[in-house]
């Protein structure tokens with residue numbers, strides 16, 4: 001079968017099957033194009049009920065089989081070198097099979113420049129109004145349900161009805177309203193079949209949670225015009241100065257060559273730049289599309305500000321529901337922050353203990369004999385007095401800086417290196433965000449769980465930024481690599497700024513926009 005896939009000249013090859021790749025591939029296959037998906041990870045393991053245990057979490061083979069990125073990355077964070085595993089997917093559906101399915105729209109100022117809300121890059125080359133029909137379509141494709149945000153009221157025509165809300169959550173929303181906030185039920189990509197167990201943060205065994213697999217790859221394959229080759233890592237793009245002619249990949253130690261009229265790169269914001277930088281030729285001496293040394297730069301993550309909120313005495317959360325969000329601090333005091341949302345996690349005594357011990361380890365108390373054990377006492381008291389708490393996260397927008405970048409790891413062939421530092425501007429904005437959060441939560445029993453700034457390594461973006469000017473961007477406004485007539489990028493790399501919301505709805509909407517342009521050029 002593999003040789004048949006290699007022999008055929010495809011209409012489109014899509015590299016990577018995450019939200020970007022799955023969404024565009026489905027749309028193109030449904031519009032009559034022959035699409036080949038090439039995916040580094042496995043197609044199997046629809047459900048990950050066994051998950052990764054303490055004994056397997058660092059085992060590359062187990063990680064790969066379960067759909068997680070297999071290798072450690074070399075991370076230089078603010079000058080400190082570490083080798084963590086990053087929480088990104090490597091399997092059919094990419095990271096989205098593990099995501100929490102919160103598909104929220106950004107706000108107009110995330111994309112547009114205006115006198116009231118100046119945009120840090122002067123604005124995206126596609127404005128909010130132009131994106132709106134694609135947000136509608138992406139919401140329909142991913143069966144997004146939830147309540148309209150009372151502060152924005154932007155088109156919710158396509159939103160499905162929110163799920164019935166648990167009593168504890170409903171009371172918490174009432175208290176938030178009484179405190180002047182404007183909470184609403186989060187927008188979630190969920191068909192909600194009978195017996196739904198809310199697979200937020202883990203693989204859904206059915207077509208209930210809508211991700212790139214259930215809403216992208218599987219419907220694409222059903223058209224009969226698409227094919228998928230898993231365990232197939234693309235290692236190089238080959239071509240003429242203005243055109244990709246071949247895609248080189250490795251599968252089971254065998255080198256394979258594929259060809260197509262068009263190539264769509266959707267390997268994720270950490271991997272797509274690496275592939276371009278590894279694609280060198282006489283006419284691409286610094287890598288494909290890298291004439292201006294921008295490939296891999298402007299890497300952004302959100303900063304996570306996590307806090308716990310406790311219910312009132314006598315109230316309890318019955319389930320790990322991920323239902324509440326608010327945008328009161330999205331843009332405040334003339335600054336860009338982001339939305340706040342529940343994470344679908346409740347914390348108990350053990351989690352509070354863990355948190356307190358982490359704080360002690362960082363403070364001068366760490367020198368006190370027995371301080372580690374002493375933390376048990378306030379943890380037990382907190383858990384008994386307050387009960388279980390609900391965890392929230394404030395997503396703080398990150399902005400692009402050229403020195404923050406991803407590149408092939410010079411120390412490990414095939415590896416990823418990330419150089420990332422917190423700018424002064426980000427750290428200052430973070431302090432203000434925390435102050436505003438504290439003030440918004442006044443009168444509620446709350447506890448900040450984040451101490452040091454924490455980049456959300458599961459939200460990388462911006463590494464192949466889109467722009468009208470080829471001197472300052474890698475992709476043109478249609479997400480085509482400047483100077484190449486048949487290479488597009490549709491994963492999170494294209495984003496000029498990280499916005500104040502989760503990225504997936506925008507990645508999906510943009511993939512539909514690019515798909516329309518490719519289909520029209522047929």
Ligand SMILES: Cc1cc2nc3c(=O)[nH]c(=O)nc-3n(C[C@H](O)[C@H](O)[C@H](O)COP(=O)(O)OP(=O)(O)OC[C@H]3O[C@@H](n4cnc5c(N)ncnc54)[C@H](O)[C@@H]3O)c2cc1C
Pocket residue numbers: 015016017018019020021038039040041087088089090091092093094095096098099100101102103104201232233234235266267268269271272275458459460490491492493502503504505507
């Ligand atoms: C635990 C978790 C929860 C999250 N929750 C949310 C949420 O609620 N809402 C939200 O909007 N976002 C969420 N995110 C973030 C979101 O999942 C990602 O931003 C989004 O899925 C990224 O999609 P992508 O298309 O850019 O790439 P990816 O999902 O990274 O997909 C890229 C794919 O390409 C493959 N690939 C890489 N290199 C190659 C190669 N050389 N050859 C072939 N294939 C290759 C990879 O294996 C992978 O399958 C979450 C992320 C995590 C980890």
